[in-house]
Amino acid sequence: MADEERVGTFVALGSVLSSAFFLAFYYLSMHVFGYSYNLLVCSALALLLITHAGAFLVGSLTRQGIVLLGLSLVLLLEEVLINSESMLYGLLFAFSMMIVLPILAVFVQGLSRCLEAYGIVFVSRIVFIPIQPAFLTVAFSQPVLYTLIFLSLAFYMRFRGVQPEQAGLTRGRFSPLIQVPAAVALGFLLGFIEYQILVPVPIGTQERLLETIAYLFVVMLVFVATTEEIMFRGLLLNFVSDVVPVAQSILIVSVQFGLMHLGWGVPLEILFAYLAGILFSFAFYKTHSLLMPIIMHGVGNITLYLFALFA
Template sequence: MARNSNRSGWEWLLILSIVIAIAITEYIFAYWDVRIGIVLALFTALGIYFVISLKDMSVQVVNSAESLALVPIYILFTSSLPWFFLNQAYLLPCVYAAIMGICFYYIHEKKLSFDELGFKKEKFLKYALLGALIGIPFGTIEYFILKPAPAFPAFGIEHLLIDLVQMILFVGMGEEILFRGLIQRDLTHTFGPAVGILLATSVFTVMHLTWRSVPELVFVFFVGLVLGYLYYKTESLTAPILAHGIGNTILVGILPYIL
């Protein structure tokens, strides 16, 4: 990945302002008023595009701003669309399919290849195993933080398989494409790996404010750093997606039924 941390104060201010705006928006959404959070998400996205259309800046900074703009759009899609007409069983995959649709549109507009994004055949099995091994302890630790209730009256293989597919192919893939494959990738190209991983992880963490749990935020920040480092070192999304998806499956699809 290309690295360039020699940026002007204006460029730093722009990106940090976007990250702070996202954090404020999500905080208000989670703790104060959902309606105000939705409005702030709308104005944050519009503000980003307005500023980058007026100010002459480098391609890398524009890319970082545009990929960060996907987060308030993510908030708008997940909170303001009329999802109520969907059966609850289909809600999660439909929401994350919409998020991936937004990401794929961005990928198409930027003419990125799937290889550039991190979908690589090389060492796939190695990275898949690594992701699985990391995801199991992550899911176990998070269970003891959140203690989610079982989603079904009793454990069933069919329910487990549904959870596994949804958590890997929708939640894991959708969030890892957005936060690692797009946001972290662009921020790393703009500010270097350390800042890129830190800022992307910060955004990933604030998007979990809806859990209203400080221990969960600390844990998610640590997980984000690990997944971000994995993506940076391997240049592959395989391990982050599997770790994310399997961790979530352990969290909601297995441990609530046996502990």
């Protein structure tokens, strides 16, 4: 219990300091320069650097920590390219990382699982190229694409002998009667907050409300939340926690999760996803299960689009 309290304190302190620095940088830059894609990129870089700096204060700066910083910078570069006019270069870069990282995993002792997991993250970016596949409708694109990512995760777990329990696919330390209501309440709050930041285009129509709710439930909870939580918390956080302290790993993986939201084009969404990632990660650490993170993530997404539908 003392270790959990210490981790919670370090993570809370790190997230508060990095968020305060990010907000100061963002609003000052907005006031001086106005919004631009460069501001979006610089804001993401600022959050990345201050989070890693805070993480290193939790534990000493090690070789593993330097490698993780490099991986965060690589992820940011890929996201910047793939969400800009240089999209093709971004795809080529992601494809190269998908190949290079597993090869490096063979030679870099102690970091093999981490590098393999990051390779899977780049696989997901290649699948999610910002081009709507011609043979898929908008309604079916996310289920199909997330199924491909899920299958790659399942193949990796089977090939590398990762048991479902190791990836958090278990009920965990606490009863679902406690976890589920808490996760639903927190997920609703997250969705409401995110709606104030994004105001996305609605999915579905009010006239077909029941169908829309059913679609959102299946896609956002079963496909999106489950797949992303297995990838970021079940695998990536687990493997990173093997090489750096838990508090460090939560901060680092969460900021990387935030960077993956750069495509929205909203700096505050990167910060929101970072903080949401910390909440998901700490819930996973506390419960030893993905049940709460998946439900929080899924309900948050459902709430976001329901608010958009009725706006």
